[in-house]
Amino acid sequence: WKLFPGPEPDAGIYLRGTPQVQIWDTSRVDVGAQVGSGGLYNNQVNPSKPLKVADLKVGEWNTFRIRMIGDRVSVWLNGELVTDNVILENYWDRSLPIFPIEQIELQAHGSKVAYRDIYIKEFERPEPFRLSEEEEKEGFRVLFDGTNMHEWTGNTKDYVLEDGNIVMHPSKSFGGNLYTKDEFDNFVLRFEFMLTPGANNGLGIRTPMEGDAAYVGMELQILDNEAPIYKDLQPYQYHGSVYGVIPAKRGYLKPTGEWNYQEVIADGDHIKVILNGTTILDGNIREAAKNGTMDHKDHPGLFNKKGHIGFLGHGSEVKFRNIRIKELKN
Known part of the structure; x- marks a missing residue:
């Protein structure tokens, strides 16, 4: 031009x-x-x-x-x-x-x-993710269908839409997390994720958008458990754990580069995590913290009634797709 x-x-x-x-x-x-x-x-x-x-x-x-x-x-x-x-x-x-x-x-x-020399290349448009008939009947709604990120806010520089996935690209180094625009209290959340070797991320629930979600809200760890750099972590720091509070079972992640399916149920103080069909965490946060948390730190947001859902970047590439949620009645 x-x-x-x-x-x-x-x-x-x-x-x-x-x-x-x-x-x-x-x-x-x-x-x-x-x-x-x-x-x-x-x-x-x-x-x-x-x-x-x-x-x-x-x-x-x-x-x-x-x-x-x-x-x-x-x-x-x-x-x-x-x-x-x-x-x-x-x-x-x-x-x-x-x-x-x-x-x-x-x-x-x-x-x-x-204007001159105008040409265009069209990218293949991914088919949007759709709920199953059963999920529709149960009242799920889609938070990410692979075509847009309209339900999300926050760090949209590092977290980008690529090939139908939300991809965290730490090389951009803008910092910050990606959050749902809406807040949720009790829910069933389903999503898929793919780890790269040594990947470290987190799922924030009932969290505000400011502060460390592991403390001002609650963080469920997303982690390549088998990476050598994590061999000396505490049990409450591995994948699926309520960070610092309740440890999850290990051994149920798929190899890096493959898609994992995870379901999270947050119903009052009851938190349940199902990874690839196996329950790896099933606990009560109030009971677990009654004598102090496992990490001996303050978690002022642990009992938040509601808050945002967030993906918490820790400098690793991770992919997410097919995200949907069902809100539970109080």
Whole structure:
């Protein structure tokens, strides 16, 4: 694309019929254009400005590479990453997610702009995960179907949508956890996860979004138990354990690189974890902590009535998919 000298050069590219990847004349400081092109201009909740200025001078040809997967957009301008995996909001109705499919549009704002060498590669769209008939009857709802992350918030830089999975990429090093937007009290949670060698993550339940979920809420460990680096852990630190409080049985994880299926039941003080068909934890947190916790630390959030569900990153790549939940009546 190229902007031409003239009054108020301004243009953009609509994705799925929605504005827009912005194209600016960066000299237009009066409208904030000094931030550069490539941002998602109409975003209000998610980032709208580019990471850096990578524009060439007005009258020179610039190159965009735009990737959109699900509701997330990355933009490279002249080889520089300027928008990194940012949600594109639905400008037309902000209460709804972005449209699943719509046209691409080249926009102009009454000033002269040129586009050339336009080509596209479509990615295969994963089939969305669907509940079984039995789960539908039981009242489950889907928290992640492989096509979008609309139910989630928090660290959406490290936790990204790839090939129908939520993948934690610690190399991005933004830090922070991924949480459900909604809070839950008593529930049955089902999901699948895949570990890499030495992987360490966690499942936060009834937790706020701030603080260490293992203490301000409750953490169920997600861990490659067999990795040599973890051979000296305490029993309450291995996979499926209520971290610091109740240890889980070992020996039921599948080899790294294979999918594990896990069900978590949180019903009042009763916590149950079923891994690949075997119950590895079945205990009462109040009973377990009545004389102090196993790790001898304070867990002020252990008896929270409700809170968010979260994936707690510890610098390892882990994949999650097919996440669904049934809320239990109090």
